[in-house]
Amino acid sequence: xxxxxxxxxxxxxxxxxxxxxxxxxxxxxxxxxxxxxxxxxxxxxxxxxxxxxxxxxxxxxxxxxxxxxxxxxxxxxxxxxxxxxxxxxxxxxxxxxxxxxxxxxxxxx
Amino acid sequence: xxxxxxxxxxxxxxxxxxxxxxxxxxxxxxxxxxxxxxxxxxxxxxxxxxxxxxxxxxxxxxxxxxxxxxxxxxxxxxxxxxxxxxxxxxxxxxxxxxxxxxxxxxxxxxxxxxxxxxxxxxxxxxxxxxxxxxxxxxxxxxxxxxxxxxxxxxxxxxxxxxxxxxxxxxxxxxxxxxxxxxxxxxxxxxxxxxxxxxxxxxxxxxxxxxxxxxxxxxxxxxxxxxxxxxxxxxxxxxxxxxxxxxxxxxxxxxxxxxxxxxxxxxxxxx
Numbered sequence: 518x519x520x521x522x523x524x525x526x527x528x529x530x531x532x533x534x535x536x537x538x539x540x541x542x543x544x545x546x547x548x549x550x551x552x553x554x555x556x557x558x559x560x561x562x563x564x565x566x567x568x569x570x571x572x573x574x575x576x577x578x579x580x581x582x583x584x585x586x587x588x589x590x591x592x593x594x595x596x597x598x599x600x601x602x603x604x605x606x607x608x609x610x611x612x613x614x615x616x617x618x619x620x621x622x623x624x625x626x
Numbered sequence: 627x628x629x630x631x632x633x634x635x636x637x638x639x640x641x642x643x644x645x646x647x648x649x650x651x652x653x654x655x656x657x658x659x660x661x662x663x664x665x666x667x668x669x670x671x672x673x674x675x676x677x678x679x680x681x682x683x684x685x686x687x688x689x690x691x692x693x694x695x696x697x698x699x700x701x702x703x704x705x706x707x708x709x710x711x712x713x714x715x716x717x718x719x720x721x722x723x724x725x726x727x728x729x730x731x732x733x734x735x736x737x738x739x740x741x742x743x744x745x746x747x748x749x750x751x752x753x754x755x756x757x758x759x760x761x762x763x764x765x766x767x768x769x770x771x772x773x774x775x776x777x778x779x780x781x782x783x784x785x786x787x788x789x790x791x792x793x794x795x796x797x798x799x800x801x802x803x804x805x806x807x808x809x810x811x812x813x814x815x816x817x818x819x820x821x822x823x824x825x826x827x828x829x830x831x832x833x834x835x836x837x838x839x840x841x842x843x844x845x846x847x848x849x850x851x852x853x854x855x856x857x858x859x860x861x862x863x864x865x866x867x868x869x870x871x872x873x874x875x876x877x878x879x880x881x882x883x884x885x886x887x888x889x890x891x892x893x894x895x896x
Contacts, residue, residue, distance in 0.1 A: 519766060519798035526686045534682055541677055545686070552801050552827040601826070608859040620682045
């Protein structure tokens with residue numbers, strides 16, 4: 518359940534950047550290939566933000582799809598997890614998108 | 627609740643080497659003394675209700691990544707090779723380290739991560755290596771702050787090899803950089819051969835995969851070729867060695883791999 522640690526990381530980062538601010542909304546980007554499950558973050562957000570500057574804040578998550586380029590045939594494709602293999606059969610790929618795990622913005626009162 | 631690892635009780639560093647067996651260090655992130663430069667904030671407008679949006683565009687794990695970079699820098703300056711050793715519970719991490727400690731002599735130090743108990747640290751100590759135990763409580767992985775605490779207590783000498791034995795788990799430890807020079811993941815033939823396919827995030831990052839318990843291959847239904855094929859699919863460039871930490875089979879290749887990465891003597895004296 519590292520999603521709890523992820524929410525704690527969000528609380529920490531926001532407190533560090535905006536000390537004392539009352540946060541009403543947090544916007545996160547959690548890519549499909551990031552290794553973090555957005556639904557689990559939603560599940561533990563309320564509990565993990567209790568008693569912090571993020572308590573009661575709305576949580577908005579965008580989930581960019583995975584995108585890879587095959588180093589063998591050059592094709593750009595959207596991988597089916599868990600294996601990031603190109604339709605040509607090669608697994609030698611460059612990940613172009615989907616590994617995002619960031620706080621894009623917050624709203625403060 | 628611990629700010630980084632999410633553990634409820636706070637991780638504790640226990641020293642089980644030397645004369646100070648009962649000594650415990652509370653895990654307190656505020657004591658790390660790592661400072662960050664203030665970053666300019668972008669304000670992207672104010673809503674009708676007076677609420678304003680502040681653009682942060684910041685990695686969630688930025689704090690852990692900064693602490694890991696400090697660990698990496700400290701280890702490199704000192705000439706210590708740090709290996710983050712990961713596997714599911716029971717794959718043989720501690721058995722491998724016991725044997726490696728015995729066969730490589732006094733060159734090894736170990737940070738042991740477990741949710742509870744000092745059992746593994748006691749085994750490592752008995753094998754002759756200096757060790758500190760980190761108990762993560764409810765936490766499912768080690769993070770860079772815990773390793774920084776462990777490093778301060780362990781104080782590994784220059785030219786040594788430091789193993790960070792992560793909490794047995796193929797999911798969460800993959801996300802947290804500890805400041806290591808290399809990640810080693812152990813699979814074992816008593817697990818399913820499909821582990822690389824099921825836990826691609828972990829195996830994709832591995833600099834080396836050890837397939838352990840090969841002495842049991844005659845007795846278990848484990849398809850080595852299928853395991854290798856799955857590993858190549860998630861990580862085409864990965865290196866795999868077949869070993870048995872119990873019998874010693876295949877371990878010379880493991881030691882060669884370690885020696886190739888250990889800082890040369892000139893670096894150790896600097």
